[in-house]
Amino acid sequence: MTRLRGTLMAAAVPLFLLAACAQPGATGAGAPGSGAPESASASPQGGDELVARVESSGGFVPPDRTVGSLPSISVYADGRVITEGPVPAIYPGPALPNLQVVMLSPDQLQQLIKEAGDAGVSSGTDFGRPNVADAPTTRVTVTTAEGTQSVAVEALNEAQADDPMLDAAQEAARAKLAGFVDKLGDLAAGGDPSSTTAYQPESMAVLARPWTKPAAGDVAQPEIAWPGPALPGDYLNPAFKIGCVVVSGAEAGKVVAAAKKANQMTPWTAGGEKYLITFRPLLPDETGCAQFKGNR
Secondary structure, three states, X not given: OOOOOOOOOOOOOOHHHHHHOOOOOOOHHHOOOXXXXXXXXXXXXXXXXXXXXEEEEEOOOOHHHOOOOOOOEEEEOOOXXXXXXXXXXXXXXXXXXXXXXXXXXXXHHHXXXXXXXXXXXXXXXXXXOOOXXXXXXXXXXXXXXXXXXXXXXEOOOOOOOOOOOOOHHHHHHHHHHHHHHHHHHHXXXXXXXXXXXXXOOOEEEXXXXXXXXXXXXXXXXXXXEOOOOOOOOEEEEOOOOEEEEEEEHHHHHHHHHHHOOOEOXXXXXXXXXXXXXXXXXXXXXXXXXXXXXXXX
């Protein structure tokens, strides 16, 4: 399981979220397509409510390559923890991401919420701005009784301990937050292997951009005919010509079957054009393509 380094979420979650952890139900962790086994912690109302999220943005990466990037970790009210699992060390990599689900018990979830409150995820916490260029920004979001709390910390793990732009209080705040995120990552990675399952999304976003010729030395990949809706779909950012469509149901089944035969550099043919495609499973709290405009 990928180790997580970043930021997280809050002191007090609304009572309906805490109650969701203890209520059995037909949806949530045991729902078809939820990617998690049945659990007594599932909730028919609050299971898909986001409790905590860690994500990264920016850094020395072209912005057209980060559209639709996945959060490092997402924690839901029914105890599901969704993270990216290990991927083969090959190039090009698989077309489909490897998302895994680990279940937390109600006690574990409540303990996580309690500890998050001490990690500084609240408005007004001063993390400073270190003397580091081209480093990613870690955003941690938490659902609290007062509403959503979110902090964005530049170079959380890249800044040096003696950075001249940070004072002692800022360094301490950053260390506390980084330690909490590391602990959360260990919690996700340390779950019972028998309870870890592949995440099965109900819908998949398909991000399509124009195909370009392989760089010198790269091996040309075989083309695959696109089996889904018309590409490229609605542009998220016309400057980068990245379109988005969403597939679900039987249509998603055909797309996933084709994607299992592809890799990240596969040329997809549709309407006389060629595209490079990023497959982005939609998480339980996500809907549609609009959320990818101007973020992640």
